[in-house]
Amino acid sequence: xxxxxxxxxxxxxxxxxxxxxxxxxxxxxxxxxxxxxxxxxxxxxxxxxxxxxxxxxxxxxxxxxxxxxxxxxxxxxxxxxxxxxxxxxxxxxxxxxxxxxxxxxxxxxxxxxxxxxxx
Amino acid sequence: xxxxxxxxxxxxxxxxxxxxxxxxxxxxxxxxxxxxxxxxxxxxxxxxxxxxxxxxxxxxxxxxxxxxxxxxxxxxxxxxxxxxxxxxxxxxxxxxxxxxxxxxxxxxxxxxxxxxxxxxxxxxxxxxxxxxxxxxxxxxxxxxxxxxxxxxxxxxxxxxxxxxxxxxxxxxxxxxxxxxxxxxxxxxxxxxxxxxxxxxxxxxxxxxxxxxxxxxxxxxxxxxxxxxxxxxxxxxxxxxxxxxxxxxxxxxxxxxxxxxxxxxxxxxxxxxxxxxxxxxxxxxxxxxxxxxxxxxxxxxxxxxxxxxxxxxxxxxxxxxxxxxxxxxxxxxxxxxxxxxxxxxxxxxxxxxxxxxxxxxxxxxxxxxxxxxx
Numbered sequence: 001x002x003x004x005x006x007x008x009x010x011x012x013x014x015x016x017x018x019x020x021x022x023x024x025x026x027x028x029x030x031x032x033x034x035x036x037x038x039x040x041x042x043x044x045x046x047x048x049x050x051x052x053x054x055x056x057x058x059x060x061x062x063x064x065x066x067x068x069x070x071x072x073x074x075x076x077x078x079x080x081x082x083x084x085x086x087x088x089x090x091x092x093x094x095x096x097x098x099x100x101x102x103x104x105x106x107x108x109x110x111x112x113x114x115x116x117x118x119x
Numbered sequence: 120x121x122x123x124x125x126x127x128x129x130x131x132x133x134x135x136x137x138x139x140x141x142x143x144x145x146x147x148x149x150x151x152x153x154x155x156x157x158x159x160x161x162x163x164x165x166x167x168x169x170x171x172x173x174x175x176x177x178x179x180x181x182x183x184x185x186x187x188x189x190x191x192x193x194x195x196x197x198x199x200x201x202x203x204x205x206x207x208x209x210x211x212x213x214x215x216x217x218x219x220x221x222x223x224x225x226x227x228x229x230x231x232x233x234x235x236x237x238x239x240x241x242x243x244x245x246x247x248x249x250x251x252x253x254x255x256x257x258x259x260x261x262x263x264x265x266x267x268x269x270x271x272x273x274x275x276x277x278x279x280x281x282x283x284x285x286x287x288x289x290x291x292x293x294x295x296x297x298x299x300x301x302x303x304x305x306x307x308x309x310x311x312x313x314x315x316x317x318x319x320x321x322x323x324x325x326x327x328x329x330x331x332x333x334x335x336x337x338x339x340x341x342x343x344x345x346x347x348x349x350x351x352x353x354x355x356x357x358x359x360x361x362x363x364x365x366x367x368x369x370x371x372x373x374x375x376x377x378x379x380x381x382x383x384x385x386x387x388x389x390x391x392x393x394x395x396x397x398x399x400x401x402x403x404x405x406x407x408x409x410x411x412x413x414x415x416x417x418x419x420x421x422x423x424x425x426x427x428x429x430x431x432x433x434x435x436x437x438x439x440x441x442x443x444x445x446x447x448x449x450x451x452x453x454x455x456x457x458x459x460x461x462x463x464x465x466x467x468x469x470x471x472x473x474x475x476x477x478x479x480x481x482x483x484x485x486x487x488x489x490x491x492x
Binding site: 030031034035036052054056057059078081085 | 154155159160161162345349374418419420422442443445472
């Protein structure tokens with residue numbers, strides 16, 4: 001698993017990158033009550049706002065971590081936003097991306113580096 | 120280098136207890152306050168409506184007003200600051216009040232109780248210094264005494280009566296908006312959640328023990344500011360600085376119920392409060408805009424600042440508070456809209472992240488209140 005400074009996790013699944021938010025991010029956000037997902041088959045650029053998460057406290061965005069195409073979204077989160085708090089690094093993935101070259105993930109933090117960031 | 124202009128953050132006497140209970144402390148109105156505990160806002164909110172929630176609201180301003188002359192003169196002097204009937208409030212009763220300015224805007228909202236030979240007032244934390252100065256300047260015939268050695272706790276929810284009765288026998292006999300001094304405890308049957316419950320002023324030295332004994336009662340859990348906000352929003356209650364401020368009049372704010380007959384046109388003491396010209400005119404003719412409840416049709420919350428439009432695209436107002444209502448299990452908001460668009464059932468559009476989404480003007484409260492009248 002790799003991590004971004006924006007508290008997203010990235011996991012490689014075959015030739016796709018699966019994206020979600022970290023447990024730390026979910027705890028900080030508080031109870032999630034609304035999730036808006038991107039359209040599939042959308043080309044996105046690193047830094048684009050692709051998802052909206054609303055918690056009881058505030059709204060925040062998930063940014064595209066890399067350039068690529070959104071190929072799948074987790075529609076379960078729309079009906080059950082609380083899943084983000086229950087299982088942020090498992091069942092509550094947000095979207096899957098196809099990227100040109102998986103080696104772009106090498107630049108992101110590993111577990112130890114991320115723990116140091118939030119520590 | 121530290122910013123020397125930064126005001127010092129104030130600390131609650133119960134801060135060690137909040138930290139022991141797992142409270143996440145954040146700055147609010149100049150104080151370090153628990154925004155939530157380990158359970159989180161959603162569970163704390165639902166717990167309050169199902170059992171009992173204990174809130175530390177010691178940041179609020181408690182003030183005693185004592186007459187230098189007669190009690191009647193004191194009440195009349197207080198009436199000169201508010202469009203509210205103070206003289207008609209019976210001993211042992213509490214009432215909602217509003218300080219207004221000369222333009223008819225709201226300086227603060229407050230609670231006051233008639234305690235026989237003096238009045239007891241509770242004002243908002245962020246306004247308390249200004250309110251005290253306002254009372255000192257406006258009431259030369261009164262001794263204005265800020266109460267700085269007492270904590271203020273709110274116990275709210277269906278389990279509140281039994282829990283407080285166990286500690287302070289006699290409180291179960293109080294009705295909504297009654298106020299009693301019982302030993303060194305000051306109790307009002309009131310709150311900011313829409314639930315039955317109490318607000319209890321306790322000497323600071325006894326506050327932690329008192330809070331611990333309440334928390335040991337069945338069903339009582341500590342509740343943070345986050346749930347306090349979602350509970351008051353479901354109850355349709357205003358948050359000063361958001362839903363009401365110096366630009367909103369009491370009539371626009373849909374608080375005309377707080378202006379008793381005695382202070383209205385034709386009443387025994389009509390007018391005679393700051394902003395009377397505008398407020399009495401709005402009572403007679405209706406205000407230009409009105410605070411209303413709003414129910415977004417989708418699941419996306421419409422928060423403070425969301426612009427509201429008529430279906431034809433005309434701007435008609437703005438959301439002043441909004442979020443997710445855990446008990447109604449839907450997004451809810453309140454805001455101001457032009458009077459022509461303020462009737463219940465009116466369809467409007469709210470702009471969220473560039474998209475205009477449907478929203479309906481709705482009656483408040485969103486959640487039925489359970490006051491013991």
